[in-house]
Amino acid sequence: DAGVIQSPRHEVTEMGQEVTLRCKPISGHNSLFWYRQTMMRGLELLIYFNNNVPIDDSGMPEDRFSAKMPNASFSTLKIQPSEPRDSAVYFCATSAATDTQYFGPGTRLTVL
Amino acid sequence: RKEVEQDPGPFNVPEGATVAFNCTYSNSASQSFFWYRQDCRKEPKLLMSVYSSGNEDGRFTAQLNRASQYISLLIRDSKLSDSATYLCVVDNGSGNTPLVFGKGTRLSVIA
Numbered sequence: 001d002a003g004v005i006q007s008p009r010h011e012v013t014e015m016g017q018e019v020t021l022r023c024k025p026i027s028g029h030n031s032l033f034w035y036r037q038t039m040m041r042g043l044e045l046l047i048y049f050n051n052n053v054p055i056d057d058s059g060m061p062e063d064r065f066s067a068k069m070p071n072a073s074f075s076t077l078k079i080q081p082s083e084p085r086d087s088a089v090y091f092c093a094t095s096a097a098t099d100t101q102y103f104g105p106g107t108r109l110t111v112l
Numbered sequence: 113r114k115e116v117e118q119d120p121g122p123f124n125v126p127e128g129a130t131v132a133f134n135c136t137y138s139n140s141a142s143q144s145f146f147w148y149r150q151d152c153r154k155e156p157k158l159l160m161s162v163y164s165s166g167n168e169d170g171r172f173t174a175q176l177n178r179a180s181q182y183i184s185l186l187i188r189d190s191k192l193s194d195s196a197t198y199l200c201v202v203d204n205g206s207g208n209t210p211l212v213f214g215k216g217t218r219l220s221v222i223a
Contacts, residue, residue, distance in 0.1 A: 056210065
């Protein structure tokens, strides 16, 4: 069975550029979470969706970050403009009715 | 006070040793508890859920003390393949599904 799919796996970009991260959840999972992980801060929840609806975006650092889930099989996290401090690993995770979350392989973002 | 606190380690132990990790959480309303494992440069993966009565899965034993808001993970007969970071995870107590992750405890099992 396919797990959570994320793309790209690695992204290197220059400060000021737009970055779009993509996530395909596990089929049938109705909750989707975007996390950011750094050595200093650990794993931080940015935003999550239930049934494609954004529920809590209080973890989104600032207006440069936005996320969408236009349908049950796709979500995007966009950073515009990107800054060096955005460099991190971004994970997408999904879950069904239980609390168990299944993580994608992550996108390693480097902003120069 | 941090929501989920763990000793970051690293714990360096020889093969075959028994090692225990502890975790405390601040939200008394939390109802769900987990241990996740994260290998270097990989995603976190569920290791086991933690139940009030305590639970065991092979060499791994998890325990919960609600009164002290304390969770533990015991690994017996440690293997080289157990080397990883172990994340303590609790729900946010609001009835929604978001989980709160500790920063993890790093374990290195040495031959």
